[in-house]
Amino acid sequence: MxxxxxxxxxxxxxxxxxxxxxxxxxxxxxxxxxxxxxxxxxxxxxxxxSGIIKSYHAHLDPQKVGLGVTTFVQVTLVGHRKSTTEQFVEKVELIPEVIECHHVTGSGDFLLKVISKDISSYQSLILEKINEIEEVASTHTMVILSTFKDSKVLPIP
Incomplete structure (x- = not known):
């Protein structure tokens, strides 16, 4: 570090x-x-x-570019070996709809933030891509109904 x-x-x-x-x-x-x-x-x-400023981005409105469904997907892997985790991460990085991937503690192993055009597109994504990753044992989806705060500004101590 x-x-x-x-x-x-x-x-x-x-x-x-x-x-x-x-x-x-x-x-x-x-x-x-x-x-x-x-x-x-x-x-x-x-x-x-120094790496404190990592990059600069345009913050887009998902609705205005045709992305109407955002979900959090809790993923449980088939095992906890380092190779299993690495293989899962490599495969998830290839899915552009997965815009965040967090290794977490608790009942699941990963929390993904996924953005899709609509529910039908999300269903195809989960069935044809995410659930087809062989390291995935199960998924649990939470659909975001509305967002009240979406800040990318870090509170600098």
């Missing part, structure tokens, strides 16, 4: 601003945090190179 990078109050401001608006110009960012543009850019580059 990598060691924590020491963040000062300016680094925290930079991260807060970039999390809320990754398209902010360097000029506006420097104005907002109270530094000139060159040191601001250096701060951003340092945060990128």
């Amino acid at each position: 990598s060691s924590l990078l020491k963040l000062d109050h300016i680094d925290r401001k930079v991260l807060e601003k970039l999390q809320s608006n990754a398209k902010i110009t360097n000029a506006q960012l420097s104005k907002d945090i109270g530094l000139s543009p060159a040191p601001t850019l250096e701060r951003v580059k340092k945060l990128e190179q």
Whole structure:
């Protein structure tokens, strides 16, 4: 595991601003945090190179691009060998509708976040792809009816 990078109050401001608006110009960012543009850019580059800033993304509205059903799928594997877990993860990474994959504790082994066009598409996905992964013993689906909070902003300590 990598060691924590020491963040000062300016680094925290930079991260807060970039999390809320990754398209902010360097000029506006420097104005907002109270530094000139060159040191601001250096701060951003340092945060990128350290791996704290992993990437930049556009946050899309699933409904507007035709993805109307989001589910959480609890997956229980046939066993708990390292190779079983690795093989399952490799196969799940090939399914674009699986947008998150978490190894968890509790009654299941993995929690997947899956997005589909509609219930029929989800049914095909679960039957033809996820349940066909030989490492899968069982699945349990929870359909998301509505979402009240979907923040990607991390509370920086």
